[in-house]
Amino acid sequence: MRFSPDDVDAALATVRAALPPTPQYRWPLLEQALGGETWVKHENHTPVGAFKVRGGLTYLDWLRRTQPGVRHVISATRGNHGQSIGFAARRHGLQATIVVPHGNSVEKNAAMRALGVELIEHGDDFQAAADHAAALAEAQGLHRIPSFHRELVRGVTTAYVEFFEATKAAGGAPDVLFVPIGLGSGFSGAAAARAHCGVATRIVGVVSAHADACLQSWRSGVLVEAPATTRIADGMACRLPVADSVALMRAEAEDLVAVTDDEVAAAMRLFYATTHNLAEGAGAASLAAALQQRGRWAGRRIGLALTGGNVDAPLFAEVLAGGKPAA
Structure with missing residues (x-):
């Protein structure tokens, strides 16, 4: 890349x-x-x-320039990516939903909620949480942010x-x-x-x-x-x-x-x-x-x-x- x-x-x-x-x-x-x-x-x-905060900032800046109609984003995380999205979404006035697996870090979960995200717990590992985020994005018409993307990198x-x-x-x-x-x-x-x-x-x-x-x-x-x-x-x-x-x-x-x-x-x-x-x-x-x-x-x-x-x-x-x- x-x-x-x-x-x-x-x-x-x-x-x-x-x-x-x-x-x-x-x-x-x-x-x-x-x-x-x-x-x-x-x-x-x-x-x-x-370090993840950097990718959230550039991804959401790119998203606001290329898809200005997006108002609600969703992603999955074990914590730091979710904080990145929450931090950047708040700067842009966007809603953010983050899916984490059950048993995730208590303090990372608290930090994400403090940034204003809606936190959903689903599955036993990251991949299960990511699959659920993709399903919710499809069902609710949300923009799904992957955990690996050129704009994050x-x-x-x-x-x-x-x-x-x-x-x-x-x-x-x-x-x-x-x-x-x-x-x-x-x-x-x-x-x-x-x-x-x-x-x-x-x-x-x-x-x-x-x-x-x-x-x-x-x-x-x-x-x-x-x-x-x-x-x-x-x-x-x-x-x-x-x-x-x-x-x-x-x-x-x-x-x-x-x-x-x-x-x-x-x-x-x-x-x-x-x-x-x-x-x-x-x-x-x-x-x-x-x-x-x-x-x-x-x-x-x-x-x-x-x-x-x-x-x-x-x-x-x-x-x-x-x-x-x-x-």
Whole structure:
């Protein structure tokens, strides 16, 4: 997926009308743990605590320009995408309905309701919620926003444009960037930004070992459906990948790696101990993968996408205490 310079500039203008660039910092204790210069892109510092807000802003800006008659949108989420849609819909005066699976994050649900969305709980996982959102859109004549779309990716690209431009100015873009993967908008945005900024950074995608449909699809070249049973990285709980996203990963990824819930929990603890930043499970997956591949990248410049910090307090307390999250 490629965007023209005008496409990227327009996305940057849309996003920056709602939020400033997020920071990218080096943390000495984290660099000691990884054995190399390490830059963390802090997307946990956006107004909804996650990178997804960028895609919601560009998608709804595009929707208002191309389909001005739309007044009510619907989508499915595990939380951060839904907050993104709620945040952007409120800016445009649109109604938003969000479908989440039963047992979804209590605090993410509360955050979405606080943004004014109508929240519906349906199904046992994201895919069931997405199928229900599609059925409701058809029955009620609502505009359905998918979780992977060119306009969502265009917004997400702005995060990595900020990152690559800032690190270039500070001595050089990283040799490798670790990016968590749910359905792949983050990875796609990173790849688009790499092309836009003209850097040679290798991009490693990170999936949950307990939701590895994207990894299996990437390896085989055909879409593979697989259970999504991660207890801690709900933002990566993909059961059925998107064909366009997998094709892009196959073209652009240096590698895809899988991290376990235990590895993610350890990374959440390490992020907190070394940076005092809160990382949700998916947000810490990049660090989990970098730790897993420490020997490969020691002494090199490393980039980590801390994509979000929206984790329920009881779960984070359990993680900090070193316990395993309850099933």
